[in-house]
Amino acid sequence: MVEVEGLQDVVAADSSICFIDGARGILSYRGIDIHELAEKSSFEEVCFLLWEGRLPRRDELARLRRDIGRERTVPAETLDLLRRWGGRATAMDALRSAVSALSAADPDARSMEPEANRRKAVRLTGQLATIVAAYHRLREGREPVPPDPGRGHAEDFLRMLNGETAGAASVRALDVALVLHADHELNASTFAARVTAATLSDMHSAITSAIGTLKGPLHGGANEAVLKMLREIGSLDRVDDDIRARLARKEKIMGFGHRVYTTEDPRATHLRAMSEEVARSAGDTSLYDMSRRVEQLIRNEKRLNANVDFYSASVYAMLGIPADLFTPIFAVSRISGWTAHVLEQYAHNRLIRPRAEYTGPAYPQPYVPLDAR
Numbered sequence: 001m002v003e004v005e006g007l008q009d010v011v012a013a014d015s016s017i018c019f020i021d022g023a024r025g026i027l028s029y030r031g032i033d034i035h036e037l038a039e040k041s042s043f044e045e046v047c048f049l050l051w052e053g054r055l056p057r058r059d060e061l062a063r064l065r066r067d068i069g070r071e072r073t074v075p076a077e078t079l080d081l082l083r084r085w086g087g088r089a090t091a092m093d094a095l096r097s098a099v100s101a102l103s104a105a106d107p108d109a110r111s112m113e114p115e116a117n118r119r120k121a122v123r124l125t126g127q128l129a130t131i132v133a134a135y136h137r138l139r140e141g142r143e144p145v146p147p148d149p150g151r152g153h154a155e156d157f158l159r160m161l162n163g164e165t166a167g168a169a170s171v172r173a174l175d176v177a178l179v180l181h182a183d184h185e186l187n188a189s190t191f192a193a194r195v196t197a198a199t200l201s202d203m204h205s206a207i208t209s210a211i212g213t214l215k216g217p218l219h220g221g222a223n224e225a226v227l228k229m230l231r232e233i234g235s236l237d238r239v240d241d242d243i244r245a246r247l248a249r250k251e252k253i254m255g256f257g258h259r260v261y262t263t264e265d266p267r268a269t270h271l272r273a274m275s276e277e278v279a280r281s282a283g284d285t286s287l288y289d290m291s292r293r294v295e296q297l298i299r300n301e302k303r304l305n306a307n308v309d310f311y312s313a314s315v316y317a318m319l320g321i322p323a324d325l326f327t328p329i330f331a332v333s334r335i336s337g338w339t340a341h342v343l344e345q346y347a348h349n350r351l352i353r354p355r356a357e358y359t360g361p362a363y364p365q366p367y368v369p370l371d372a373r
């Protein structure tokens with residue numbers, strides 16, 4: 001059944017990028033199952049797949065890895081802006097505003113040629129990672145760590161964030177998380193990007209719209225809210241009372257429920273396993289154990305499944321990433337899907353302009369002069 005509120009189940013575009021079967025818990029990029037991509041692929045390979053519609057050959061993958069690596073360099077004026085915001089802006093606000101400002105320094109900013117837009121997709125993918133890492137360091141009074149184009153995206157992001165090379169297990173965990181978050185059909189932020197692109201506005205504007213949309217707690221902001229909730233609960237023995245009290249207050253439990261999946265979100269399957277693995281290798285399973293208990297309760301009491309945001313929260317926390325960077329890291333991955341959709345929109349564009357069901361006063365109403373009101 002089609003619900004007008006929230007455009008539930010409304011098909012709003014043709015797209016060959018992402019296939020979801022919400023009833024069977026299937027997610028695929030260009031027809032390739034997400035489970036296979038999570039196990040065998042890398043973020044850069046997924047970028048190629050999303051942008052080009054096929055898996056890269058070895059030389060193509062090496063080239064894209066190098067190109068994204070080179071594009072991780074951000075202009076000095078962007079770093080100046082981040083420095084000036086000095087922690088007053090939230091990390092997500094800083095990312096949104098920095099991406100908007102990046103267009104001023106982008107050599108392709110004024111071109112809508114397909115090749116220029118393709119270059120902007122690669123460039124923005126590189127730059128987002130650097131902006132998130134640099135802003136975090138600057139707000140802590142530390143200097144940004146310049147990118148190293150020779151490293152993979154996940155590895156270099158962790159290095160730029162922490163100032164030291166991360167272990168292989170952490171790099172792989174983040175790389176898989178980036179693969180899992182890369183695209184998700186017409187989710188709210190991608191739809192926002194496509195609406196902006198469909199006016200033939202530029203890619204920086206479309207991505208700025210997307211980041212603003214991702215920020216909300218009903219979308220990408222949920223992962224940060226999950227960790228806040230787990231920290232408020234504090235320990236495994238307090239989970240049952242706390243969650244029941246939240247449900248009694250009719251609070252939404254962040255990280256649960258989904259507009260499209262009626263069964264388990266396949267991304268949650270991987271993130272749950274990753275959360276357990278990272279916890280066991282760190283020798284501290286407290287966040288994972290609490291998450292499992294929350295999940296059981298919400299399944300029993302509300303018949304709701306965990307979504308992508310629930311276990312990504314504990315994974316990122318255990319990787320030592322600050323909670324307010326969880327949603328910006330979602331953007332560091334989703335930029336690949338956003339830009340793929342913007343490129344697809346430009347290639348077959350028509351203005352997106354729906355109608356509203358009018359529910360206001362019946363037409364015609366009299367215009368009452370100011371003195372007579």
Ligand code: COA
Pocket residue numbers: 006217218219220222251252253254255256257258259302304307308309
């Ligand atoms: N916790 C508790 N109850 C929830 C819930 C949650 N996380 N998600 C949905 N519900 C309940 C709603 O209260 C509603 O109950 P009601 O019919 O008794 O009022 C019912 O399930 C339908 O929810 P609704 O918000 O209308 O569904 P939606 O399709 O509009 O929303 C989400 C989908 C994802 C926005 C919603 O599930 C949600 O807010 N989840 C928490 C935020 C989150 O994790 N977002 C990330 C999504 S990947």
